[in-house]
Amino acid sequence: MAKNNDDLFKKIIGHAKEYGFVFQSSELYDGLSAVYDYGPNGVELKNNIKEYWWKSMVQYHENIVGLDSAIFMHPSVWKASGHVDAFNDPLIDNKDSKKRYRADVLIEDHVEKIRGKIEKEIKKAKKRFGDDFDEEQFVNTNPRVQKYNEQIDTIIKRMVKDLEEEDFEDLKKLIEELEIACPVSGSKNWTEVRQFNLMFDTKLGSLSEGSNKIYLRPETAQGIFVNYLNVQKTGRMKIPFGIAQIGKAFRNEIVARQFIFRMREFEQMEMQFFVKPGTEMEWFDYWKNQRIKWHKALGIGDDYYRLHEHDKLAHYANAAYDIEFNFPMGFKELEGIHSRTDFDLSAHQELSGRKVQYYDPESQESYVPYVVETSIGLDRMFLSVLTFAYREEKLEDGSERTVLRIPPSLAPIKAAVFPLTKKDGLPEKAREIMDELKLDFNCQYEEKDAIGKRYRRHDAIGTPYCITVDHQTLEDNTVTIRERDSMEQERVKTEELEPIIRKKLKVQL
Numbered sequence: 357m358a359k360n361n362d363d364l365f366k367k368i369i370g371h372a373k374e375y376g377f378v379f380q381s382s383e384l385y386d387g388l389s390a391v392y393d394y395g396p397n398g399v400e401l402k403n404n405i406k407e408y409w410w411k412s413m414v415q416y417h418e419n420i421v422g423l424d425s426a427i428f429m430h431p432s433v434w435k436a437s438g439h440v441d442a443f444n445d446p447l448i449d450n451k452d453s454k455k456r457y458r459a460d461v462l463i464e465d466h467v468e469k470i471r472g473k474i475e476k477e478i479k480k481a482k483k484r485f486g487d488d489f490d491e492e493q494f495v496n497t498n499p500r501v502q503k504y505n506e507q508i509d510t511i512i513k514r515m516v517k518d519l520e521e522e523d524f525e526d527l528k529k530l531i532e533e534l535e536i537a538c539p540v541s542g543s544k545n546w547t548e549v550r551q552f553n554l555m556f557d558t559k560l561g562s563l564s565e566g567s568n569k570i571y572l573r574p575e576t577a578q579g580i581f582v583n584y585l586n587v588q589k590t591g592r593m594k595i596p597f598g599i600a601q602i603g604k605a606f607r608n609e610i611v612a613r614q615f616i617f618r619m620r621e622f623e624q625m626e627m628q629f630f631v632k633p634g635t636e637m638e639w640f641d642y643w644k645n646q647r648i649k650w651h652k653a654l655g656i657g658d659d660y661y662r663l664h665e666h667d668k669l670a671h672y673a674n675a676a677y678d679i680e681f682n683f684p685m686g687f688k689e690l691e692g693i694h695s696r697t698d699f700d701l702s703a704h705q706e707l708s709g710r711k712v713q714y715y716d717p718e719s720q721e722s723y724v725p726y727v728v729e730t731s732i733g734l735d736r737m738f739l740s741v742l743t744f745a746y747r748e749e750k751l752e753d754g755s756e757r758t759v760l761r762i763p764p765s766l767a768p769i770k771a772a773v774f775p776l777t778k779k780d781g782l783p784e785k786a787r788e789i790m791d792e793l794k795l796d797f798n799c800q801y802e803e804k805d806a807i808g809k810r811y812r813r814h815d816a817i818g819t820p821y822c823i824t825v826d827h828q829t830l831e832d833n834t835v836t837i838r839e840r841d842s843m844e845q846e847r848v849k850t851e852e853l854e855p856i857i858r859k860k861l862k863v864q865l
């Protein structure tokens with residue numbers, strides 16, 4: 357489902373603010389660009405995503421353990437990891453709009469447009485040939501599609517070569533030859549391309565003590581690498597094993613226009629899986645499949661995801677795939693799976709002068725393990741859930757509702773409890789039910805406004821169940837339970853509420 361839709365994106369951002377999910381940071385002072393705060397519903401959704409990830413990694417896999425390393429690290433860590441020298445973006449400015457862009461992103465957006473043309477050809481042909489249409493054959497034989505594919509191939513190859521060889525003159529030439537215009541000014545008046553390091557730095561200690569430049573970590577992974585032996589030894593871990601971590605990361609992003617998609621302060625959920633050299637491709641495939649399965653288990657719909665093999669590898673990787681999600685601005689990276697070889701551990705071994713080898717008791721040999729990494733941005737995952745969930749629906753009676761179809765296991769509030777009226781002992785009974793349920797689930801009690809209005813409020817924040825206490829409840833201890841998506845209501849015994857909600861929250865991995 358293509359949702360290339362600016363309006364939709366604006367609505368989602370507005371909704372996220374109105375219902376306490378995401379606020380612009382320092383809004384009182386007109387905000388801080390690409391930095392966001394999470395409100396009461398946002399923090400619940402975020403915590404539920406973290407829990408879903410953590411359980412699937414650390415609880416479900418017996419050979420994965422957790423870690424919480426510090427944001428500040430010794431500056432040599434970033435020298436060894438290559439971030440000081442190679443964590444750069446190629447920048448280009450438009451002289452008329454004064455807007456700054458990543459040169460590779462401008463080119464990739466241009467390629468996306470060509471891909472759009474191929475999609476159009478396929479759609480047209482599908483219509484023409486109906487049931488007999490063979491997409492694969494069409495893509496392989498249609499001269500126009502072939503021409504577009506050749507164009508894409510040539511552009512990508514040249515871009516990758518330029519980036520690898522840091523040939524920024526040719527990168528600019530490519531932008532000019534492709535006649536890429538600034539999306540703001542429409543002009544093709546570009547500056548030279550130059551490199552920009554994305555790490556934030558600060559100083560450790562007061563000036564009088566003599567200060568050292570240190571960095572705010574741009575990825576959580578290095579905290580795992582430098583603790584690899586501590587964890588392996590203290591946990592008596594045997595290869596293959598993994599270390600998982602959730603934490604903040606910081607990047608001085610240049611292109612930071614897309615809400616919480618690209619932030620300067622964000623959170624990552626990363627797992628490094630340490631394996632015997634030579635087995636890394638097997639494990640790379642395993643984790644690629646495992647991670648796609650994890651996403652799809654939420655029931656968001658398979659067509660929201662696609663795998664994309666990297667054209668240009670990060671400085672530490674020998675193979676990489678992205679899991680892309682169909683965001684309102686099109687398919688974009690949600691998660692990265694990298695085969696990082698022994699790049700990081702060997703670099704730390706060399707610069708620190710300390711051995712970080714693993715002694716394999718079975719083969720009786722020592723080696724530096726290879727690493728397969730899975731890395732997902734928590735905030736991006738949050739945006740993917742919101743993107744899928746946000747719906748404006750026309751109901752049978754002609755009214756409208758805005759509903760967040762958040763997968764129930766991730767919903768901020770699992771059940772809302774309403775007394776039908778504020779009298780006749782109904783609030784007391786509703787409170788009793790609320791007190792019972794809140795021991796197990798995050799619930800909300802509400803007695804203000806008509807029931808219909810209360811339903812709408814909870815639709816808008818994605819609460820899977822609304823429970824109403826009425827006069828019959830006082831007689832037979834039954835309540836109505838209304839399901840968010842179908843809006844169907846059922847009368848059930850109060851003791852059935854807990855198992856009904858629990859069943860709904862189960863995710864089958």
Ligand code: GAP
Binds near residue numbers: 609617622691736
């Ligand atoms: N340790 C590997 C690593 O950091 P990455 O592809 O640069 O790889 C991993 O980042 C994930 O972190 C991305 O797939 C994305 O979900 C998230 N991410 C990266 N930069 C981000 C940003 N500026 N804002 C929000 N999320 C970001």
